[in-house]
Amino acid sequence: MDTVVTDPAVGLVLEGRYRLEERLARGGMSTVYAATDLRLHRTVAVKVMAEHLAHDPAFVDRFTREARATAMLSHVNVVSVSDQGADQGLVFLVMELVRGRTLRDLLQARGRLTVGEAFAVLEPVLAGLTAAHRAGIAHRDVKPENVLISTDGQVKVADFGLARAVAGTGQTSHTGGVLIGTVAYLSPEQLERGRSDARSDVYAAGIMMYELLTGHPPYQGDTALAVAYQHVHHDVPAPSAEVPGVPWQVDELVTR
Known part of the structure; x- marks a missing residue:
């Protein structure tokens, strides 16, 4: 939690309904608040997008479309979206409030699992992704920061659609396509052609599984370009090469 x-x-109070009560987290693209829904008398999470994004009409249009699509998702392992809007110069998304921590927080505390x-952790993540893929929605930025673990241990995938919404502000691949996501988890096709779909999410989940088992992603480098090169030109290594005792079946799952 942000201190x-x-x-x-x-x-x-946004749109006369959502009163921002407490700042929970802040990043380069957004700030998340606990808020009170004054109409339904419930606590929700409100993600307020960064000012430079709120002033970008193309982003606001993409953000609105992605929010509408994500709001159609209903699954126990997906953070639900209930509303979106713009008020007082702020562009925001209203979501289910998940009290707990991110998978990144857990990894930082434990090192590896x-x-x-x-x-x-992985099974509910894949269940949430599968539900989204069946609805025709790809996440495009699967990583530990976007996996929430509630105080009662429930695992939920967050931020469906946001990676695509901010794509217009991001980097491009060497073929001119737009790079969507975080380079440590990007699939080769995302890096080479700037294209992503459900298969890219599965690849990222495999990379994340490697990190859960070893404590770090398989590819590391001094620059994003160095990491990207390894995704494209190297096979994903077996976790057991670094952590003896990992079953061969798990190696196959990660490296497939």
Whole structure:
């Protein structure tokens, strides 16, 4: 949780309905608040997009389309989206509030997970992704930061559609396609052609599984380009090469 207590947005009421109560997290693209839905008398999460994005009409259009598509998703392992809007110069998304921590937080605390613990996380992630893929929605930015673990242990995938919405502000592949996602988890086709679909999510889930078992992604480098080169030209290594005792079946799952 963000420990900074002063935030000028806290106390604002968006569209006469959502009162921002507490800042939970802040990143380069957005800030997340706990908020009160004054109409339904419930607590929700409100993701407020960064100012430079809110002033980009193309982004706002993509953001609105992606939010509508994501709101159609209903699955226990997907963070639900209930509303989106723009008010007082802020572009925002209203979501289910998940109290707990991210998978990244867990990895930072633990270093790496056992095989059983890793599967306990990966299985619900894949269940959520499968539900989205059946609805024709790809995530495009599967990574530990976008996996939430509630205080009661429930695993949920967050931020469906946001990677695509911000794509217009991102980097391009060497063929001119738009790069969507975080380079440590990008599939070769995303890097080479700027194209992503359900298969890219599956690849990223495999990369994430490697990280859960070893404590770090398979490809590392001083620059994003160095990491991207390895995704395209190298096979994913077997986790057991670094962590003896990982079953061969798990190696095959990760490297397939």
